[in-house]
Amino acid sequence: MPSFMIVCPKLQLAARSYCVFCAMHPSTDYRFYPCGDHALTLELGNRIDRQINQQVIALFQFLQDRRLPWIKDLIPSYHTLTVVYDLLQLTGSENKTTAYDQALTLMQQAIAACELKTTASRKVQIPVCYDPVFGPDLSFIADAHGLSVAETIALHLSRSYRVYLLGFLPGFAYMGSVDEKIATPRRSSPRVSVAAGSVGIAGEQTGIYPFESPGGWQLLGRTPLRLFDAHRAQPALLQPGDEVQFYAIDITEFNNLQQHGAMYS
């Protein structure tokens, strides 16, 4: 069994009188577990939840800003933060404890020192063309829920979405949650090729394919924006924690926007 540990100030943390996570979200269960022999995962609860994800991103930002030499990579997800660590930075020749145990202690200290900042989300507007050419699954989604295509599109536009994490492909944002009236499982058979910019739904998640790739999400439109561009100083258009609002454009506008500069494909 992976080691299971409740991070509670009374038990573990001497550095401050209360744990920021407990104070904010007293019901959250925590555990740490190893992710192989070079990574450590902190898991907060076991569900997709805006508040939990805010905690994940706050701790991610805190650790990222510190540029700690033992941390090689940080992977925030919906409810977990995984630290890929450098074994050679954590093991002295005299040490009897494992690098994993040391990483665990350092993480607990980091949590104790972390001031949970509630920074305002960045708002990002994303144009989407919901033409059936770009949204081959629009009628499938509509039919599955007894809606018209127009109602399906309106529901997708009816709210803004939180970027919970980037994963799968460079710059692929997992966003949510869509109205349950349009939540649709992935296609039973994934497409061999989905075009870059395609906007899709998988369960309650919505996302945009940054690159042409195989994929199983139900497609309802396409954006002319370039979601990831290696040659930009900030390659990923969206960041974890962003708030995304889609707006509809027609195919003429889609083509016009594509002619524009670096932000467009």
Add this chain to the structure above:
Amino acid sequence: MALCILKSGLLDTIQDAGRYGFQHWGVNPGGAMDTVAMQVANMLVDNPPAAPVIEMHFPAAEINFEEPTIFSLAGADFGATLNGQELAVHHPVIAAAGSVLKFVRQVSGCRVYLAVRGGFAADAWLNSYSTHLKAGAGGHGGRALQKNDRIAYRNTIALSGRPSQALPWLANLSGLYIESSFWFLPGAEYDFLDAASKTQLQEACFSINRKSDRMGYRLQGAALHSNMSGELISTAVTRGTMQLLPDGQLIILMADHQTTGGYPRIGHVITAHQPSLSQMRPGEDMRFVRTDIAAAERLFLSQQRNLQQLQNACTFRLQEYLVSIRNS
């Protein structure tokens, strides 16, 4: 100074130790599949161990050294020839100007690494020279090498008038690789396997499927069963993670793995065994042995110590040789 690709191979790319620090953007680390062979290739020519190298699969590229070059090959044995003469791996080699390197048969292993003394002048992207094919960045224009590509050297070396020859010492890699029993650590979802599947994981033989590549190794074997109900919320995966696919088969994530995934993480192949895994070929058989973190770390650290000793020895031998030819 440069080398030129006369004929491209199946997949020849520039790789280094990988691109860390950007997985929060979904950018996977990539890098050399066999990091031990990458380091050994560099050590043999006295480069920094993580300098960019060319990683080749079989069939591999045909290469022309335009100027006198000291190079090395490490990892797989693809029956290398230099100007038609057989050439062993794990030696430093002098190539006279105009020499041609070819690979004629797959003797053992799956990936060979080519390093040149002075290093390759590759494109850096996000702190790494590794080729990221999806993003089209790093390495050589973010793509696999093609016919007529010229790969320049970072530093030039004076070495004219020497005949092509392998230098008479060899890196001994015994102790750095294993045969076919791979150690794994249980993953976060290991306990969802039923008892019979846990036994099977350690007792059955798995073979590597044809659909295996730099992203992942698909295994074929008796199907494993998990008691997990419902879907997992996508979370981080790392290199070596063993995921259980819905059909009960395993996939082991390799260098170009995606950063997050939603399949149960049954286990993780330990870091010290990943270079050996990278040299396994489709159709070959493998087994798994459960271990713990302390043992995995000890093995990794002992591997690092071996590599450090090898580096010291390689540096000493090559410097001694270079002084001797300068004085002769």
